[in-house]
Amino acid sequence: MTHTLMKLPFDENALEPYISKETMQYHHGKHHAGYVNKLNTLIKDTEFAEMALEEIIKKSDGGIFNNASQVYNHDFYFNGMSSKKSAPSDTLLEWIQRDFDSMEQFKERFLQTAATLFGSGWVWLSINKESSLIIEARSNADNPILYEHRPLLTCDVWEHAYYIDYRNVRAAYLEKWWELVNWDFVSENLANHLYIEFPCDEYSGACEFKEGK
Ligand code: MN
Numbered sequence: 001m002t003h004t005l006m007k008l009p010f011d012e013n014a015l016e017p018y019i020s021k022e023t024m025q026y027h028h029g030k031h032h033a034g035y036v037n038k039l040n041t042l043i044k045d046t047e048f049a050e051m052a053l054e055e056i057i058k059k060s061d062g063g064i065f066n067n068a069s070q071v072y073n074h075d076f077y078f079n080g081m082s083s084k085k086s087a088p089s090d091t092l093l094e095w096i097q098r099d100f101d102s103m104e105q106f107k108e109r110f111l112q113t114a115a116t117l118f119g120s121g122w123v124w125l126s127i128n129k130e131s132s133l134i135i136e137a138r139s140n141a142d143n144p145i146l147y148e149h150r151p152l153l154t155c156d157v158w159e160h161a162y163y164i165d166y167r168n169v170r171a172a173y174l175e176k177w178w179e180l181v182n183w184d185f186v187s188e189n190l191a192n193h194l195y196i197e198f199p200c201d202e203y204s205g206a207c208e209f210k211e212g213k
Helices: 021-043 053-059 062-079 090-100 103-116 170-180 183-197
Strands: 121-127 133-139 150-156
Touching: 021 062, 053 062, 062 150, 090 103, 090 133, 090 183, 103 121, 103 133, 103 170, 121 183, 150 183
Parallel strands: none
Antiparallel strands: 121 133, 121 150
16 A cells, blocks of 8 residues: 555644744655655565555564654644644543643653653653553654554654754744644544543443543
């Protein structure tokens, strides 16, 4: 199968002034597109040619892994931002308060982790195997799904994500990125996870999860 570049869920200039149209044109139109094109070239006539993206990530290494994972990571990153104001669902807020004490603590720890990640990488909010929320810093193209974690949100801290707009000041980018988080997307990822973890009772039809679609 041929992998395709996702369409941005907003206009290229929608996140201005926090993230410029120029950054978006390079980040989505050059970097993200480059990973998609490279992946398609590398998997041609290999055992990975017909695999879905997540399966490639779990089974490959080297260049194929790097490009596949970067496609996944960027899809996640762009879907996790919006120019529209949003708020965490009640359930997501409960989980954040349970595992980080408060939204303020969570924000501080997430941005601190992102600010101090050495070199290129990604910071994720994920659910671990014990069903706790965790913040994980992953270098280069590393990916939470390799650790059986369920990702909810990611922030790209590769320099190409912010260098045009913020030069070397990653912390300034992070503060503005936080304002752009699409909490509807994060809440929906948690709801989908809960549906898997707590399916409806097959006899009564009652569902233990409170959100969903
Ligand atoms: Mn990037």
